[in-house]
Amino acid sequence: MRNFYALFKREIKSYFVSPIAYVLICVFLIICGYFFYRNLIYFSFLSLQAGYDSSLQSSVNINKLILRPLFSNMSFILIFLAPILTMRLFSEEKKLGTLELLLSYPVRDIEVILGKFTASLAVFLVALGLTSVFPIILFILAEPELGPIFSSYLGLILIGVSFMCVGMLFSSLTENQIISATATFGTLLLFWAIGWSSAFVPGILGSLLAQLSIFNHFNSFTKGVINTNDIVFYANLTLFFLFLTAESLQARAWKS
Amino acid sequence: MIEMIEVEDLTKYYGPIRGIEDVSFKVEEGGTVGLLGPNGAGKTTTMRILTCLFPPTRGKVKIAGLDVLEKPLQVKKLIGYLPETAPLYLDMAVLSYLRFVAEVKGIEYKNKKKKIEEVIEVCGIEQVKKRLIGKLSKGYRQRVGLAQALLNDPPILILDEPTIGLDPKQTYEFRQLIKSMQGKRTIILSTHILPEASMTCQRVIIINKGKIVAQDSPENLAYQLQEFSRIGAQIEGSPEEVSKELNNIPGVIKVRVAEKISERVYNYVAETKKNIDLRKKIAFAVVNKGWGLLEMHSLSMDLEDVFVNLVTEESEG
Numbered sequence: 001m002r003n004f005y006a007l008f009k010r011e012i013k014s015y016f017v018s019p020i021a022y023v024l025i026c027v028f029l030i031i032c033g034y035f036f037y038r039n040l041i042y043f044s045f046l047s048l049q050a051g052y053d054s055s056l057q058s059s060v061n062i063n064k065l066i067l068r069p070l071f072s073n074m075s076f077i078l079i080f081l082a083p084i085l086t087m088r089l090f091s092e093e094k095k096l097g098t099l100e101l102l103l104s105y106p107v108r109d110i111e112v113i114l115g116k117f118t119a120s121l122a123v124f125l126v127a128l129g130l131t132s133v134f135p136i137i138l139f140i141l142a143e144p145e146l147g148p149i150f151s152s153y154l155g156l157i158l159i160g161v162s163f164m165c166v167g168m169l170f171s172s173l174t175e176n177q178i179i180s181a182t183a184t185f186g187t188l189l190l191f192w193a194i195g196w197s198s199a200f201v202p203g204i205l206g207s208l209l210a211q212l213s214i215f216n217h218f219n220s221f222t223k224g225v226i227n228t229n230d231i232v233f234y235a236n237l238t239l240f241f242l243f244l245t246a247e248s249l250q251a252r253a254w255k256s
Numbered sequence: 257m258i259e260m261i262e263v264e265d266l267t268k269y270y271g272p273i274r275g276i277e278d279v280s281f282k283v284e285e286g287g288t289v290g291l292l293g294p295n296g297a298g299k300t301t302t303m304r305i306l307t308c309l310f311p312p313t314r315g316k317v318k319i320a321g322l323d324v325l326e327k328p329l330q331v332k333k334l335i336g337y338l339p340e341t342a343p344l345y346l347d348m349a350v351l352s353y354l355r356f357v358a359e360v361k362g363i364e365y366k367n368k369k370k371k372i373e374e375v376i377e378v379c380g381i382e383q384v385k386k387r388l389i390g391k392l393s394k395g396y397r398q399r400v401g402l403a404q405a406l407l408n409d410p411p412i413l414i415l416d417e418p419t420i421g422l423d424p425k426q427t428y429e430f431r432q433l434i435k436s437m438q439g440k441r442t443i444i445l446s447t448h449i450l451p452e453a454s455m456t457c458q459r460v461i462i463i464n465k466g467k468i469v470a471q472d473s474p475e476n477l478a479y480q481l482q483e484f485s486r487i488g489a490q491i492e493g494s495p496e497e498v499s500k501e502l503n504n505i506p507g508v509i510k511v512r513v514a515e516k517i518s519e520r521v522y523n524y525v526a527e528t529k530k531n532i533d534l535r536k537k538i539a540f541a542v543v544n545k546g547w548g549l550l551e552m553h554s555l556s557m558d559l560e561d562v563f564v565n566l567v568t569e570e571s572e573g
Contacts, residue, residue: 002359002362003359003360003362005359006356006359006360007360009356009359010345010348010356013348013352014345014347014348017347017348018347096343096344096345096346097339097340097341097343098343098344098345100304100309100339100343101337101339101343101344101404102360103308103309104307104308104309104332104335104337104339105332105357105360105361106329106330106332106333106360106361106362107332107360108329252309252310
């Protein structure tokens with residue numbers, strides 16, 4: 001446990017000593033801010049029109065028009081954020097040779113993995129926490145529903161965690177950070193795109209493809225629905241890639 | 257004497273490529289052993305197995321009686337390891353790096369500060385302790401590397417090419433540092449520099465192409481390989497006549513002129529039969545002829561010659 005904490009502390013320091021964390025969080029917030037602003041303008045435009053046209057009034061809903069698309073956009077940005085956030089975790093240490101030294105200390109592989117992972121998770125949570133400014137602005141101006149906001153954040157955390165595990169796996173496989181980020185990005189993109197073809201594929205295979213698609217499981221979170229089915233999907237994804245990362249660290253046993 | 261490290265028939269294949277094969281040796285507690293061999297001989301592979309980085313293909317390693325495969329965590333607690341080129345986190349300051357290592361190595365919180373101060377003093381890095389490791393010179397990085405290895409006060413130190421890339425002064429200081437720990441800790445160090453092995457180690461294990469070629473004390477190795485004794489002399493006289501005269505002494509195998517010092521004064525090296533001392537006879541012959549005997553001493557074959565001998569023999573066979 002103390003090992004884990006020491007590793008976590010070092011890792012998080014190294015995120016914030018270099019500009020990586022600041023740049024990542026900044027870019028993430030700027031993009032999210034843009035989407036928020038656009039949705040807000042659209043909403044005010046629509047509510048203005050609803051003043052003249054009473055048939056529109058029922059569709060003017062803050063949660064539906066501002067927050068739901070915002071969270072959905074945020075989940076897509078994670079496809080870029082996660083690979084960059086996790087690419088250095090193992091690649092950098094492999095390149096520097098420090099991993100060899102680290103593994104000669106009395107630590108378990110799993111402590112190393114979790115320490116590193118938790119550090120990148122913390123950076124991600126800081127970024128995500130800062131986006132709460134958008135719902136807060138809405139709470140000052142109006143009365144959005146709280147429930148869907150919470151469930152959306154839960155969904156975003158689940159997506160983020162599973163994406164970062166994919167990133168960590170590739171980071172443990174190569175000592176080149178760019179290769180690590182590219183492979184992660186490609187994998188995530190593929191996992192997303194796999195759902196598109198489900199409409200053309202008949203039968204069980206089609207629904208299987210739809211189930212595999214990473215964002216299909218996120219939609220219900222934005223609506224305020226927490227499905228065990230969706231949680232299990234992301235949890236499985238996370239555990240699967242954590243397991244593969246542990247195996248890839250172990251693999252030094254025969255290839256090194 | 258307790259055996260601190262026992263290595264038995266250690267073999268490691270990287271796929272079809274042989275890393276090491278049937279390497280066996282023992283190191284007693286407090287001993288200093290040098291792994292000597294050219295690049296790619298298998299020194300690092302051996303050390304990595306000792307530090308539990310990866311298991312061997314075959315063979316057994318016991319550290320303080322513990323098997324590295326069965327109890328890696330306990331074994332790792334007994335070892336301080338300095339890999340080649342001292343890989344450190346370049347974005348950390350020396351002090352915070354040592355704090356991190358102390359925590360990972362599981363040093364008690366109340367002892368942490370004291371231990372760190374101790375290794376800083378031993379390794380002489382007091383004046384750089386607040387600087388970033390990335391900004392330090394190679395010599396200081398190596399010292400920080402040694403400091404992290406010493407941090408948990410390990411009974412065993414494993415140093416992979418510890419003086420590579422250091423300038424002569426740093427190398428000298430680093431060797432003194434290692435020497436100062438002799439007897440207190442069991443040390444294995446690898447090197448491809450021969451004088452280093454003979455200077456710092458009580459025993460040398462010569463590895464070539466993954467196999468142990470010889471292991472003994474530096475003196476014994478030099479002695480075993482000596483096929484003849486050698487005597488060096490500085491004599492004043494015409495070189496042809498001196499050579500001829502010395503060659504006539506029974507027991508002398510070959511005489512060669514090694515160096516010209518001045519007009520009529522030359523250095524000679526006489527190779528004689530093993531284990532007989534011909535210095536007296538040579539002196540007598542020279543004085544008899546009326547030449548000047550300015551200097552004479554017996555030359556021992558140094559480890560460098562032994563090494564070249566062993567390694568070239570191996571590659572021919």
